Amino acid sequence: MSERIGVYICHCGTNIANTVDITAVAEYARTLPEVAVVREYKYMCSDPGQEMIKKDIKNNNLTRVVVSSCSPLMHENTFRGAVEDAGLNRFLFQMSNIREQCSWVHGDRRKATEKAKRMIAGAVRRVRWHRELTGREVKVEQSAMVVGAGIAGIEAALRIAEANKKVYLVEKEPSIGGHMAMFDKTFPTLDCAACILTPKMVQIGQHHNIELLTYSEVEEVSGFVGNFNVKVRKKARYIDVEKCTGCGSCLERCPVKYKASDNGRPESEIEMTPEMKRRVDLIIDTHKHEKVPLPAIMNEINTDIGYLPRPALKYISQQFHIPLSFIYHIATFYTAFKLEPQGEHTIKVCLGTACYVRGAQRILEALEERLEIKAGETTPDLKFTLETVNCPGSCTMGPVVLLDDRYITLEPNKVDQLIKSCT
Amino acid sequence: MDSVKIKTIQEFLIYQEALKRKTPEKVLIVSNATCGRAHGSLALVDKLKELWEKKALKGKAHLRFTGCLGYCDCEPLVIVRPSGFSYPRPSPEDLEEIIDESLIGGKPVERLFLKDPASGEVYHTENEIPFYKQQKMLIFGDNFELDPTSLEDYICLGGYSSLVKALTQMKPGEIIEEITKSGLRGRGGAGFPTGPKWASCRKAEGKHKYVICNADEGDPGSYANRGLLEGNPHSCIEGMIIGAYAIGADEGYVYIRMEYPLAVELIEKAIHDCLSAGLLGNNILGTGFDFDIKITRGGGAYVCGESTALMASIEGRPGEPRAKHIHTVERGLWDSPSTLNNVETWANIPKIIQNGADWFTKIGTGDVSKSPWDGSKGTKIFSLVGNIHRSGLAEVPMGMTLREVIFDIGGGMKGGKRFKGVQTGGPSGGVLGEEHLDLQIDYELMAEAGSIMGSGGMIVMDENTCMVDLARYFMGFLMDESCGKCIPCREGITQIYQILDKICKGLGEPEDLELLKDLVEVLENAALCQLGLSAPNPILTTMKYFKEEYDAHIYEHVCPAGVCKALSASKVTALT
Numbered sequence: 001m002s003e004r005i006g007v008y009i010c011h012c013g014t015n016i017a018n019t020v021d022i023t024a025v026a027e028y029a030r031t032l033p034e035v036a037v038v039r040e041y042k043y044m045c046s047d048p049g050q051e052m053i054k055k056d057i058k059n060n061n062l063t064r065v066v067v068s069s070c071s072p073l074m075h076e077n078t079f080r081g082a083v084e085d086a087g088l089n090r091f092l093f094q095m096s097n098i099r100e101q102c103s104w105v106h107g108d109r110r111k112a113t114e115k116a117k118r119m120i121a122g123a124v125r126r127v128r129w130h131r132e133l134t135g136r137e138v139k140v141e142q143s144a145m146v147v148g149a150g151i152a153g154i155e156a157a158l159r160i161a162e163a164n165k166k167v168y169l170v171e172k173e174p175s176i177g178g179h180m181a182m183f184d185k186t187f188p189t190l191d192c193a194a195c196i197l198t199p200k201m202v203q204i205g206q207h208h209n210i211e212l213l214t215y216s217e218v219e220e221v222s223g224f225v226g227n228f229n230v231k232v233r234k235k236a237r238y239i240d241v242e243k244c245t246g247c248g249s250c251l252e253r254c255p256v257k258y259k260a261s262d263n264g265r266p267e268s269e270i271e272m273t274p275e276m277k278r279r280v281d282l283i284i285d286t287h288k289h290e291k292v293p294l295p296a297i298m299n300e301i302n303t304d305i306g307y308l309p310r311p312a313l314k315y316i317s318q319q320f321h322i323p324l325s326f327i328y329h330i331a332t333f334y335t336a337f338k339l340e341p342q343g344e345h346t347i348k349v350c351l352g353t354a355c356y357v358r359g360a361q362r363i364l365e366a367l368e369e370r371l372e373i374k375a376g377e378t379t380p381d382l383k384f385t386l387e388t389v390n391c392p393g394s395c396t397m398g399p400v401v402l403l404d405d406r407y408i409t410l411e412p413n414k415v416d417q418l419i420k421s422c423t
Numbered sequence: 424m425d426s427v428k429i430k431t432i433q434e435f436l437i438y439q440e441a442l443k444r445k446t447p448e449k450v451l452i453v454s455n456a457t458c459g460r461a462h463g464s465l466a467l468v469d470k471l472k473e474l475w476e477k478k479a480l481k482g483k484a485h486l487r488f489t490g491c492l493g494y495c496d497c498e499p500l501v502i503v504r505p506s507g508f509s510y511p512r513p514s515p516e517d518l519e520e521i522i523d524e525s526l527i528g529g530k531p532v533e534r535l536f537l538k539d540p541a542s543g544e545v546y547h548t549e550n551e552i553p554f555y556k557q558q559k560m561l562i563f564g565d566n567f568e569l570d571p572t573s574l575e576d577y578i579c580l581g582g583y584s585s586l587v588k589a590l591t592q593m594k595p596g597e598i599i600e601e602i603t604k605s606g607l608r609g610r611g612g613a614g615f616p617t618g619p620k621w622a623s624c625r626k627a628e629g630k631h632k633y634v635i636c637n638a639d640e641g642d643p644g645s646y647a648n649r650g651l652l653e654g655n656p657h658s659c660i661e662g663m664i665i666g667a668y669a670i671g672a673d674e675g676y677v678y679i680r681m682e683y684p685l686a687v688e689l690i691e692k693a694i695h696d697c698l699s700a701g702l703l704g705n706n707i708l709g710t711g712f713d714f715d716i717k718i719t720r721g722g723g724a725y726v727c728g729e730s731t732a733l734m735a736s737i738e739g740r741p742g743e744p745r746a747k748h749i750h751t752v753e754r755g756l757w758d759s760p761s762t763l764n765n766v767e768t769w770a771n772i773p774k775i776i777q778n779g780a781d782w783f784t785k786i787g788t789g790d791v792s793k794s795p796w797d798g799s800k801g802t803k804i805f806s807l808v809g810n811i812h813r814s815g816l817a818e819v820p821m822g823m824t825l826r827e828v829i830f831d832i833g834g835g836m837k838g839g840k841r842f843k844g845v846q847t848g849g850p851s852g853g854v855l856g857e858e859h860l861d862l863q864i865d866y867e868l869m870a871e872a873g874s875i876m877g878s879g880g881m882i883v884m885d886e887n888t889c890m891v892d893l894a895r896y897f898m899g900f901l902m903d904e905s906c907g908k909c910i911p912c913r914e915g916i917t918q919i920y921q922i923l924d925k926i927c928k929g930l931g932e933p934e935d936l937e938l939l940k941d942l943v944e945v946l947e948n949a950a951l952c953q954l955g956l957s958a959p960n961p962i963l964t965t966m967k968y969f970k971e972e973y974d975a976h977i978y979e980h981v982c983p984a985g986v987c988k989a990l991s992a993s994k995v996t997a998l999t
Contacts, residue, residue: 192914292719292739299720333741333906334722336681352643353846353882354808356896390725390900392682393646394457395808395882396495396815405684407461 003128004036006062007120008053010044010069012099017042019103021113025068028117032124036060045075050082057086064092064127068120070099089132096123140226145170147218150178154200161209169204170232171214177201272311279304280312284319294322298330298337307338343378343385345422348402352391355398363399364388366412370419383423429701431709432587435578442579449484450504451526452567456490456653457685462512464499470515474522484526490571490654490689493563494554495815497537502567507548510535541812541834554813557831559786561802562770563818566654571689574696577657583702585773589665590710593776598669599625602772604780606791606800611637611728611765612848612877613953614866616795620762624670624752627760632672634663635756635763637733638679638686641725642849643900645880647804648766650816652679652686655770656693660716662769664703665776667714670762675716678733681723691718725850725904729952730755730763732906743906744952765878767804787821788865799865803876809845809883810837819864826860829883840885843984844969848877850897851957853964854890873964875957889986890969891976895923897961905954912955915946919962929989931977939966 007029011017022040029038037056041049044067056062065088067079072095080090098116106112142165146157149171157169169176180186181201183193204210213232220231239250272280280301287296297316302308308331317324331337349355349364368374371384378385394400394407401410403418410418429435453471455464468488475486492500497511501518503525510521513535524530537546539553546552549567569576577583589598603618624632636659640648651659663675677694679687694716697703705713719737726732732742734756755761775783784791789798799821805828808814812834819828825845829835836842844854853874855862862872869876884893898920907913919942922935943959950956966973975981982990 192910195910292737295719295722295736295739299722329741330739333743334724336722350643351900353849353880353893353896354644356643357809357882357884357888357893389682389723390904391641391643391646392457393640393649393806394461394495395644395646395806395880397458397461398808 003034003063004061005032005034005064005066005124005127006037006053006056006060007032007035007039007066007124008044008049008068009038009040009098009120010049010067011040011042012044012069012103013042016069016099016103019106019109019112020098020116021109024113025098025116025120029120029124032121034064034128035124036062044069045078050078053079053082054086057083057088062088064094064130066094066096066120066123066127068096068098068116068123071097071101089134091133092127092130094123094127094130096120138226141228142166143168145228145230148178149176149204149212149214151180151197151200153178154197154204157210158200158203158207161207165209167207167210168230168232169210169212170216170218171212172217174215174237176204176212176214272309272315276305276309276312277315280315284316294320294327295330298327302337306342307340310339340378341382344383345404346385346387346402348387348389348392348405349375350390350392350394350398350400350402351388352395352398352400354395355391355400358398360399362412363401363410363415366415370415384419427700429708432591435583435587435708439578439581439584442575446579447483447485448505449526450487451484451522452487452489452492452500452502452504454490454492454498454500455488456498456571457649457683458491458495459499460685462498463515466515467499467501467513467518470518474519478522478527480522487570487576488572489569490566490652491650491816492566492654493558493650493816493818494552494813496540496554496813497815502549506531507550508532509537509547509549509552511537539812539834540837553834554815554817554832557823557827558818559802559820560818561774561786562658562767563650563654563804563816565658566650569655571654571656572692574657574693574700574702577655581777582657582773583661585776586661586664586702587708589668589776590708590712595625595669595671598665598776601780602669602775603795604791605775605783606780606787606789606795606798607768607771607775607783608795608799608866609765610767610771610803610878612642612851612875614799614876617764617768618795620752620764621666621670623750624672624760624762627753629760631674631757631759632667632670633756633759633761634667634670634672634675635733635737635761636663636675636677636679636766636769637728637730637763638677638683638690638766639721639728639733640680640683640766640878641728641904642851642878642880644806644808644846644882645849645878646806647816647879649683649686650804650806651766651770652683652690656686656690657697658770658773659690659766660693660697660703662764662772663716664707664714665772666762666764666769668712670760672762673713673715675714676719676737676756677716678719678721678727678737680721682721687718687720694718724906725900726906726952726954729954731952733763734761741906743908744954746951767879771801788863788868799867799876803864803879805879805881807833807881807883809881810840810885810887811835811883812837821865822863824861824863825855828864828881829860833883836883836885838885840887842883843886843888844884844890846874846882846884846893846961847880848875848957848960849880850901851875851953851960852877852880853960854884854893854968855964856968858968873967874960887984887986889927889982889984890965890972891923891982892927892984892986894961894965895920895927898923898958901954901958909949909951909955911946911949912951912958915942915950916955916958918942919946919958923962926973926976927982927987927989929976929980929987933977935977936966936973 009026026038026040037060043049065083076095080093083093084090096119102116144160145168146153147170149169157167161167180193180197186193216232216234219233223229283297283300287293313327317327351360371379373379375386375388401408501510501513506529508525508531520532524532568580599618599621607617608614638648703715721727724742727736727742729744730751732744736742751761783801787800791798802818802820804816804818807817817832844856846854855874859872866876902916902920905912946955946959975983985991
């Protein structure tokens, strides 16, 4: 069925008219298919302008309306209102912006006019396909779901909750906080990430409007804006979240032996050699009945094997049902424990105060330079380990240097000599 | 020692008498502890044993290998008794002459005597040696008189008599009262009165109680505890047994740093000997009192010197401190009432019980008749080190001035350099300048000046030490050793370090000083444990007393001491 389109071209005073040849454009518009009426006026948005449209709709049985004027942001509502007043559905209307998108951005009259013609042609072609639409009001469910409890989700959940709406906060990990919880500082302010994040995490936990669904994933979303139905899978847990106080005691007794990732280490590192296992078993037997067996065992392995091999620690974790993470906490806390094989010779430089003021730093630097390693490291050929020690209590002998736990005197320029004498 | 089991008090007294009668007059003493061994004492030991055989001296003279004798610059020190002739670092070849001339003949060997580094004068006997002269060796003196591996030596000297007195003549409450009256305060640095601490622990409820010896001595530059443990481990043990009896503890721990292997060996042997002899274990000396001591070795963490961290470490956990809303005397090791004291504190106990509180209060400052907080009594052992002529362990009476310690005992500055500052209390203490040289050694007076007495480190610095660099050094140390639990310490100290590093590199700005003050304020108010709470001391004291040095770094981009490489000027700016 053919439509009857009314096209109205606005001068907008001189805003459009100075650049676009309105008459030519109007003439062109009359040639377009299904166009019933073409008018031009100085200010289409004015009352008379609007009246013009309304009268035409009634008297000319217009089925569609196009207004070529300014930006829809400005007057789309105005013209839609006029159309509706005249009894035509307000959505059977299209604007084309020949001001902001044409006359105001071009200087060449001829080109601007051509462009305006094409713009109107487009609007006319489009509007005939518009359908009647009816607005309707729906009740919006007064709750929200936020998926993902990183800082963004946390912040969103808090804002909504503070606005007195119920929030369901879904997070697939067992804990909220996301990546920010794993960072030390934020950019660019160098704020402490945890200091900003953790109070919000607490607020999430405490807020009466927020229901926290951790260790859960969204399975399916249906419904529509304002009225969603969401299916959430809550993964199985072994604790009652109502009773949990977060004390961490369960970690110390956890019977689940978890496999730490092996970080791509060589095969030989993944399992203990039979010899290593024999020595470790012997050590465990010696200390297992002591009141505090773990540090004694770790200490003896550290002395006997020279360091704490990863597979040995995993073995101890299994034998004593102590989480590997706890063992690593101890192993990394005390500097006495080494997690890497040590060199044949260990050189320790004391950086205690008395030795420091006597130039220990320079000796250390000379050693670091000569061995091409930093303090705490071992040379790749496993010949030397270089360490700093914070006071073996022999301050009058400073600067104190210990070669394989023997006191030696060493000056920066004698370092080369010393290294040669050991090799 | 042949395992003599002493089953009763009576047996002990008889045994002690017998030992006293056996001591010969002629004695040759050689110090054979860590400093001695580092300078060849083991070779002297071997040679002496050989010569003893050769000259058939057994029974005629006594050969004694001791622990630390304090004058570390001279170790190994050979002393001949009864003359007192003292020979610093003789070579093995000199020993025969010393034995023939001095030990047997009673004559001096002039060429081997000590030439004082400060005055150049020669000193013959131990009483004349300037380093020893001004000291008051209430505790340390025994190191000269006994072999640390010998329980008999200790008993012969009067050891464990205090224990006998405590067990037979005093009730636990009386012991605590005596210690309180003496005014003894913790020698680990905080200076908390020992008597009241024991009283609180005694009052606290708990099926088991513990006494703990803090031998972690983490302060760099401080090794007084090592000197005591290597020289006289039994003094500490006896103190602990008396303390345990007074408090009602049945188990004790010695937490000793792993960096002291010889001290560990010696205290292990001492405990073992006590167990064999019946001085530890069940039914001590037949009195029905049970008490045993175990040893835990540190793992190389400075923070484990803090009481709650130390106890966590004994329990096999990482040494992270906790907030002390509830004190460890009520809930400490394994949540039980625990008394933690420093090695030196424990070593003072037998002497005080033996000689009485009044003997102790005669020395020191203040008047403790109303409260032990009102004075600093007794002596303190300092490790006097740095750019001075004579360094080592010095036991001085409280109330002696810094000047007397540094210049009279220490012999003043080496190499013609000027005194610049003295650091006490380790990373928890501060640096005091020339204007403080007449400050008396006293808990309160030193704290007022901005430093602390600390565990005994006293590091003397000359004009070639940069105070900004030193402050930066301390922050670097604390940064490494921070347990990481609380934000003010973990983050604050890191930031302070970075600012100081910046200043030492010549990139400091005036605002940095304000920023340092702000950061310091946070630490002082919000850190969880003493490590963080007293971390500001090095900064505050250096900024206050050496302000011109900070200014020089920031405004003139010059390091007057010539230390900071980025800023070393070719001419030295006068500091007066």
